[in-house]
Amino acid sequence: MWFKHLHLYRLHDASTLDSEQLETALAEQAFRPLGGTEARRIGWTTPAGRGSDRYLHELQGQRLMTALRQERILPASVVREEVDERVEVIETQESRKLRRQEKQAIKEQVYEELLPRAFVRSQKTDLWWDTRRNLIAVNSSSRKRAEELLDLLRESLGSLKVTPLSAQTLPIRAMTTWLNDASSRPADMLLGDQVELKAKGDDGVLKARQVDLDGDDIQQLLESGRQASKLALGMEGRLRFVLHDDLAVKSLAFDDALIDEANQADDGDDAVLRMETDFILMAQTLGESVDRLIDWLGGEAQSSSVSATDLTATTP
Known part of the structure; x- marks a missing residue:
């Protein structure tokens, strides 16, 4: 249940659908297996798998839904x-x-x-919708796959106005500053041991893992004009992650204390309750962490226009 990646989106003009209406809307776009000549198909499936017939789980304003994508692999x-x-x-x-x-x-x-006759590959992708923050996050390493899932949600709801979450300070600028100047780092920021540095010219990208990011080697590269396009960070007591220059958050690793809290919860060996317990703890942690991350980046940038992502589905 614990998400590994986040592509974050700000929801505008939030839908007023209640959970029952949304459940019905998702069921109408439920996944159906591929036909013989179809190359790919996507639809909603039950987050809890075969142990449940619910397409939506909503707890304390936190919504969880899951898409299933199938495609035929023909080299x-x-x-x-x-x-x-x-x-x-x-x-x-x-x-x-x-x-x-x-x-x-x-x-x-x-x-x-x-x-x-081609092999069929199936892939599930989870979506978290924080109705209190008007925030949507897709658990995918691929921006393209995240947009595909948003298209499915848009088709299910009839319209969906979202824009990629953005901050006042560009992540690449903030990450470079944090590496350059230790005093610029927020007090609750944990610096990791992984970085990707881009050159301004055509010198390519330098990737480093398990290194001292405050060491002389990294500092010399920064002095040569390289900028941090990916940076491993953490928040004390919450999680560790790799921040990307497009504000994607990847390689999430939740704090052991949080995992222990979830494991100690009494679920009565109910698999659905177990999933919901994990989900609400994760969603609360992620919501607070995203808020803090945006604070680190100087606050949220205000979107003045509707992007290409903000489309209304039309019925033929």
Whole structure:
């Protein structure tokens, strides 16, 4: 249940759907297995798995929902090999070179024929919705996958106005300052041992793990003009994470005391109650941590316009 990554979004004009209405909306977009010729499909599934038929778990204003994505895995090399064989046969039989359009038609035919026999990969992605903070977070390492899940939520609700969470100070600038000047770090900030430094020119990216970030080597790189695009940080008693320059929070590791508190909770061997206990402890910790992170970055930037992410789903 414990999230590993966060892509954070600010919710504007929050939906007034209550939990019962939202449950119904999610059920209408429930996941259905892939058809024979479908390449991919996404829909809602039950966060608690087969032990529950609920698509939404809401506790103390914290909402949890889960999407299931399936896609067929058809390696390009397999398609290419089959296309090459068919092209060679036709060119030999007809004593001519096939045109580009003809090869493309063969490729499309091969793809359609092989797709039903391809392996299917399934992936679940959790979404946390803090209704009190009007905050949505997607537990995915990929921004693209997070946006895909938001599109599904938008389709389920009819409209969803969100923008990526942003701060007054750009993360890359703040992280570089924190590394450069120890006195600039907030009192409750824990500096980790992992960093990624970008050069302003074409010198590439330098990645370092398990290093003393206050050591001379890192300081010399900063003096040469490099900037911190990723930085391992922590909050005492809460969690550790890697902050990215797009404000993504990855590689989350929750404090042992919090995990122990969850493990000591009396759930009566009820798997659903166990999940909900973990979720509410996690959501409360994440909400407070996100608030503090934004404080570190000088407060939240005010969005003056609706971005491309803020679309209204239309019914055909």
